[in-house]
Amino acid sequence: MVKIAPSILSADFAAMGDAVREMERAGADLIHVDVMDGHFVPNLTFGPPMVSAIRPHTRLPLDVHLMVEDPGWLVPLFIRAGADYVTVHEEGTPHLHRVVTAIREGGAKAGVALNPATPLAMVEDILEELDMVLLMSVNPGFGGQSFIPKALERVERLKAMIETRGLSTLIEVDGGVTAGNADQLKRAGADILVAGSAVFGAPDRPKAIRELRG
Numbered sequence: 001m002v003k004i005a006p007s008i009l010s011a012d013f014a015a016m017g018d019a020v021r022e023m024e025r026a027g028a029d030l031i032h033v034d035v036m037d038g039h040f041v042p043n044l045t046f047g048p049p050m051v052s053a054i055r056p057h058t059r060l061p062l063d064v065h066l067m068v069e070d071p072g073w074l075v076p077l078f079i080r081a082g083a084d085y086v087t088v089h090e091e092g093t094p095h096l097h098r099v100v101t102a103i104r105e106g107g108a109k110a111g112v113a114l115n116p117a118t119p120l121a122m123v124e125d126i127l128e129e130l131d132m133v134l135l136m137s138v139n140p141g142f143g144g145q146s147f148i149p150k151a152l153e154r155v156e157r158l159k160a161m162i163e164t165r166g167l168s169t170l171i172e173v174d175g176g177v178t179a180g181n182a183d184q185l186k187r188a189g190a191d192i193l194v195a196g197s198a199v200f201g202a203p204d205r206p207k208a209i210r211e212l213r214g
């Protein structure tokens, strides 16, 4: 069954502990933590202290999405803070293999994220080393943007690439995910759906999570 990862980018920053507890009660499978550095993307969010602050409030895996340039030095800090998954952007480092190895050696699960225009081929030669590939279905930087439909076909092609190699790498889709496109994404092969505004903007959040899961 597909997993749902609410993004706390859309939560109340003054009450993150409450938000995370609420998401666990509402049926979320992971908590998605969007880290933005003001360089890789034109927005600035939070660092490892946010991960340590929310860690005691949930048993759910913390899925940290690093939208930062040169993420290597941050990897051990986020793992020490309590990240379970650490995902770095292919476009953010010339040393992807080194960073991915550091994530796994640090004891976390390793993900690589691709922007909407980055060819899938950029992860092809490192797929065996990855627990997850995150396909962006919006341009990273902000919540509440519209889903880029081309992402659906990219999920299908990535799924085929993973299956051809006999791997079990997870596919996470991030950006503009709603109850209106979740079914198509699942059919295309998505394993984890990130949702910010579709969950936190809903009047009934547990229901929103159920509807995304289908």
Ligand SMILES: O=C(CO)[C@@H](O)[C@H](O)COP(=O)(O)O
Binding pocket: 007, 009, 010, 032, 034, 065, 067, 138, 139, 140, 141, 142, 143, 144, 145, 174, 175, 176, 177, 194, 195, 196, 197, 198
């Ligand atoms: O990484 C990002 C944005 O860069 C996402 O995780 C967003 O936070 C998803 O928000 P919605 O598009 O679901 O509102």
Ligand SMILES: [Fe+2]
Binding pocket: 007, 032, 033, 034, 065, 174, 194
């Ligand atoms: Fe994200």
